[in-house]
Amino acid sequence: RTDVVRRGRLSGERDSDMQEFLSSMDADRYLAEADLLVDIAHVLMLDRQKINERKTTKQILKVLLKLADKGIPEDVFDDRFEDVHAGIESLVIEAAGPEAGGRMHMARSRNDEVATCIRIALREKLLFQMILIAGLRDILLELAEKHTENIMPGFTHLQHAQPTTLAHHLLAYEQAFSRDFDRLKDAYARVNLCPLGAAAFASTGYPIDREYTASLLGFDGLVENSMDAVATRDFALETLADLSIHMANTSRLCEELVIWSTSFVKFVEMDDTYCSTSSIMPQKKNPDTAEIMRAKTGTVFGSLAAAFTITKGLPMSYNRDLQELTPNLWRGVHSAGISTWILLGMLETAKFDTKRMREEAGQGFSTATELADTLVRSYDIPFRTAHSIVGRAVQKGSLTLATLEKAATEVAPGISLKKMGLTQKEITEVLDAGYSVAVRDIIGGPAPKATKKAIAARKKQAAKD
Numbered sequence: 001r002t003d004v005v006r007r008g009r010l011s012g013e014r015d016s017d018m019q020e021f022l023s024s025m026d027a028d029r030y031l032a033e034a035d036l037l038v039d040i041a042h043v044l045m046l047d048r049q050k051i052n053e054r055k056t057t058k059q060i061l062k063v064l065l066k067l068a069d070k071g072i073p074e075d076v077f078d079d080r081f082e083d084v085h086a087g088i089e090s091l092v093i094e095a096a097g098p099e100a101g102g103r104m105h106m107a108r109s110r111n112d113e114v115a116t117c118i119r120i121a122l123r124e125k126l127l128f129q130m131i132l133i134a135g136l137r138d139i140l141l142e143l144a145e146k147h148t149e150n151i152m153p154g155f156t157h158l159q160h161a162q163p164t165t166l167a168h169h170l171l172a173y174e175q176a177f178s179r180d181f182d183r184l185k186d187a188y189a190r191v192n193l194c195p196l197g198a199a200a201f202a203s204t205g206y207p208i209d210r211e212y213t214a215s216l217l218g219f220d221g222l223v224e225n226s227m228d229a230v231a232t233r234d235f236a237l238e239t240l241a242d243l244s245i246h247m248a249n250t251s252r253l254c255e256e257l258v259i260w261s262t263s264f265v266k267f268v269e270m271d272d273t274y275c276s277t278s279s280i281m282p283q284k285k286n287p288d289t290a291e292i293m294r295a296k297t298g299t300v301f302g303s304l305a306a307a308f309t310i311t312k313g314l315p316m317s318y319n320r321d322l323q324e325l326t327p328n329l330w331r332g333v334h335s336a337g338i339s340t341w342i343l344l345g346m347l348e349t350a351k352f353d354t355k356r357m358r359e360e361a362g363q364g365f366s367t368a369t370e371l372a373d374t375l376v377r378s379y380d381i382p383f384r385t386a387h388s389i390v391g392r393a394v395q396k397g398s399l400t401l402a403t404l405e406k407a408a409t410e411v412a413p414g415i416s417l418k419k420m421g422l423t424q425k426e427i428t429e430v431l432d433a434g435y436s437v438a439v440r441d442i443i444g445g446p447a448p449k450a451t452k453k454a455i456a457a458r459k460k461q462a463a464k465d
């Protein structure tokens with residue numbers, strides 16, 4: 001079987017290096033099923049518009065339906081065909097004969113065909129990615145529900161900053177992932193538009209019905225301008241950008257799991273399934289899965305960078321450069337999908353050490369803010385003055401009544417905390433990490449009451465999504 005597209009205008013066989021260099025066959029495996037759907041819809045439309053006779057339609061459909069039923073034979077995926085579209089058309093012509101089979105590719109081009117196929121394959125992958133992110137959010141919400149009372153240190157600059165709860169921490173990720181979900185949902189609306197009928201770029205003189213093929217293929221509408229329809233891959237850029245953001249969020253979580261797994265933090269122990277050991281150090285348990293996932297983020301960013309670079313500066317309309325973008329799209333989509341899928345299990349099986357978290361929660365003077373706030377609220381000291389007094393006491397090494405009093409005489413002469421009525425008992429009370437968390441009871445805060453409300457609201461949103 002020869003490539004029916006090439007044989008008229010060009011002569012001479014290309015050697016295998018040239019065939020491999022030019023063919024998109026490897027990446028086109030992702031498009032094979034979509035291509036059959038597009039062929040079937042197109043042939044039905046040609047029949048309905050009386051462009052093809054019923055007899056022709058039947059002959060072509062017989063071949064296409066057999067392929068859909070039995071699978072596409074391996075020899076279609078050969079580099080001697082420029083792509084899967086040429087491979088399948090060549091097979092149809094061989095099987096249905098040139099009289100009928102040669103009437104399949106009327107009123108279209110591979111330019112609109114490939115753009116349509118990519119969108120069909122991509123929308124499915126988008127839906128799958130959205131399902132995975134929905135699952136991820138459910139797991140985070142379930143975990144959060146279990147840990148509303150579990151106090152842990154919160155960090156800025158990776159330094160102990162203020163106490164929070166594990167639930168509050170997990171909810172931060174859930175919220176980020178829900179934005180990732182929204183972005184993909186938005187992208188889906190633009191991906192699910194049909195370019196078919198644009199032909200090479202200038203549409204066609206045949207009386208085709210673009211809306212009919214679009215509806216048969218489950219699209220929500222058309223990419224109307226026929227030049228834009230074949231030229232644009234902005235839907236792929238948008239998808240890769242959205243996936244890159246999702247992976248950036250994922251990577252931060254992975255980074256934390258790696259840090260939390262160290263023996264000097266020990267906030268979490270990942271299940272053995274998600275860890276590797278060392279070939280030399282027998283004691284090692286390394287959180288490799290989180291590391292690989294952190295690195296997959298780079299792969300997805302790389303796919304986006306490649307896609308941007310390939311499309312920038314292309315003149316209208318179709319250019320063969322676009323073929324080189326598609327494998328990058330699948331690489332990005334696949335790397336993100338497999339990462340989210342594996343992340344579900346990794347989180348579900350992780351063992352959080354809430355005792356360790358509680359131990360660390362009050363370290364590094366992490367409740368100093370609450371002490372300063374107490375000086376403001378109970379003794380009417382301006383916040384900046386209270387901030388300086390507490391800061392100076394920390395510099396002296398402790399937050400006791402005696403040190404605070406000494407600090408006050410240094411940074412705010414005239415203020416005596418003792419005279420104002422501050423007691424060691426009150427100081428001890430407000431320096432407790434649990435107290436610090438409990439008073440942060442406003443919308444979005446870590447107090448158990450606030451996080452419980454947040455979890456209920458987020459669950460509702462997740463169910464709606």
Ligand code: ARG
Nearest residue numbers: 024082083110111114322323
């Ligand atoms: N294989 C090409 C692609 O993936 C589609 C075919 C367009 N070929 C052409 N010579 N106009 O973009």
